[in-house]
Amino acid sequence: MAGDRRGQLVDAGVALAVQQRFQDLLASVDTRSITGEAGVTTGSFFHHFRNRGHFAQAIADRFVEMWRVSIDQMVGDAAALSGADREGDVRSVAEAEWGNLEATMVQADLQHLLWVARDQPLSQERDETAGEVLARCYRYVLETGVPAFRAGVADMGREMMPPFDLADLSVTFTALADGIQMRQAVQPDVVREGLFADLVAAMLVALTRPAGERGDPVELADLERHLATPVRRPPAPEREASTWRQIADAAAPLFVGRPVSEVKVADVADAAGVSTSTVYHQFGTVSAVAACGWARLLPELTAVSAAPLTPEEGPIVRLEQVLARYIELGREHRGALEGLVLEILALRGIDAGRTRPRNIAEAVPLVDLLVPHVRELRARGQLRRRIEAAGLCSTILQLVSLRTLTTPEDPVERIIDETLGIVLDGALVAGSGR
Known part of the structure; x- marks a missing residue:
């Protein structure tokens, strides 16, 4: 009962939080703190703003202004680039855009606050909702950014791949930037330098094709059929791919400084805490177990x-x-290397026709390196x-x-x-x- 009540209270808190006006979300920042940060008096604050609601509207308007400046700068960067290597230019524009986004994280913070209060009016005096403010900004992307995308795609000698259009591209790039900004704010170590630019370039190539290229466009009906195809669920944990990894990881120490011939299936089973039949089912041979130890490396x-x-x-x-x-x-890890060589020889040699439960090349794609x-x-x-x-x-x-x-x-x-x-x-x- 106590657990249920706690959950009900949390749900109620979330429901109320998303119903707050934008000015209510700013309520924790008191007037004295604002004037202190600005180095002015409280009287000066109320000389410029009738009340806190009026101030909230001004902040929302500043966000729109910052948004327009950032989009104009992106469009200007795109227009300034010229030359034959248009794909390289696109990546350069994306790098510059990400630099702008990193330098204006406060814009992202305001954007998320507006999104939280998207269904609520900015204040008592203004009927426009926070979501409508965001929609104004997104419309500006379509009005200003799409022509720039059109020129860039044309200069690359490419065109959009139906059913995708330039508006789809705009929505995708905007969402991508928002998501990576949020991830970088809380986990900067996983957002590598150049990630945004690499993704923009890759998506642009993936969603376009050489201009005038003949071929059937991607039909929405085909996409819908593909998405409606039932996804094959992985088998139960006892049989799924994670089982072979668990066995390979547990057995890896057995092959350090030891040849494969000295390790028995029973040794592998004991180390992994499984039956010998499971080892045979997952690998077939001890050498395959040893070879899969490379997955850890x-x-x-x-x-x-x-x-x-x-x-x-x-x-x-x-x-x-x-x-x-x-x-x-x-x-x-000599045993792991020996196991890999033995599996390669078996795959290419007289035992090549035998079906193996574990594809070593897929489990340990060393060649891909x-x-x-x-x-x-x-x-x-x-x-x-x-x-x-x-x-x-x-x-x-x-x-x-x-x-x-x-x-x-x-x-x-x-x-x-x-x-x-x-x-x-x-x-x-x-x-x-x-």
């Missing part, structure tokens, strides 16, 4: 692979850095046209893994240099060098 390797390149570095340098850390981790850098080589014109990036990366990873296991005394640099020398010398365009 992936975040560290991903951080190395994803680090921004400096002007002095290039894709080959980053390949070398990823492989160096991979070798170091492989020597530390190298692919972006090989693709960068292609983008720079250094990779031969017929060379396929994923296959090349798979070859590099397999050779490095075998060398690490078979020549543990070799320096890391030698393994990398000799492997990349063998593979890349035949894959790179003549004269591009390493």
Whole structure:
């Protein structure tokens, strides 16, 4: 009963909070604090404002003014850019826009206050609701921003992909900015630099197509059918993907400094607190359990692979850095590396036709760490046209893994240099060098 009453009180508090006028939301900021912050007297405050409601209206009007200034600045930045690389220009505009948003977080704070009181009048004297103030601002985005979007998209040689239009683009970008601002305010460590600009550029490309490109547009009916398709729910926890990760994580210490042959299925089952039949069901072999131990090491390797390149570095340098850390981790977790090699050999060898309960390439996508850098080589014109990036990366990873296991005394640099020398010398365009 006490728990129910507490919940009722909380619900009532929430319901009342969202019914407050905008001026009521400002009530905790008393007049004395306002005049003290401004360095004026209380009499001066009431000389300019009839009452607190009048002051609340002025704050709302200031928000509209700040909003218009920020949109005008964004449009001005877009108009000032010119040149052939319009996609790069779009990203530059987005970076500048995010810089403006970071510098005017008070605007975001006011926006959220207005949204909370969206259904209520600003004050006793003004019938306009806080939501209508926001709507005025959003209309200004459509009136001012959409023409800028239209010019930018046209300059890129692209057009909107039906059924999406430029108004949809405006709504999406506005919502994206609002959401990232809120996330940065409470969790700045997860909002990386350039996130907003990257998303704007990616969404713009995703929602547009080359101008005049022939092809069937996306029909709303098709989208609705797709959205109406029932989502397949994951199986029960005993059989779902998290189970294999739990087993692999629990068993990982068993393979530190030990070969796979010394670890039994019963050892894995005891470490994970499951039955041996569950281990067989999830993996099929002990070597697969060992190989999946790389899932615990992936975040560290991903951080190395994803680090921004400096002007002095290039894709080959980053390949070398990823492989160096991979070798170091492989020597530390020898059983995991051995299990990975055994699974690769089984997949490619005489046992290739057997169905396996665990796809190691999907569970531990190590090749994906190298692919972006090989693709960068292609983008720079250094990779031969017929060379396929994923296959090349798979070859590099397999050779490095075998060398690490078979020549543990070799320096890391030698393994990398000799492997990349063998593979890349035949894959790179003549004269591009390493």
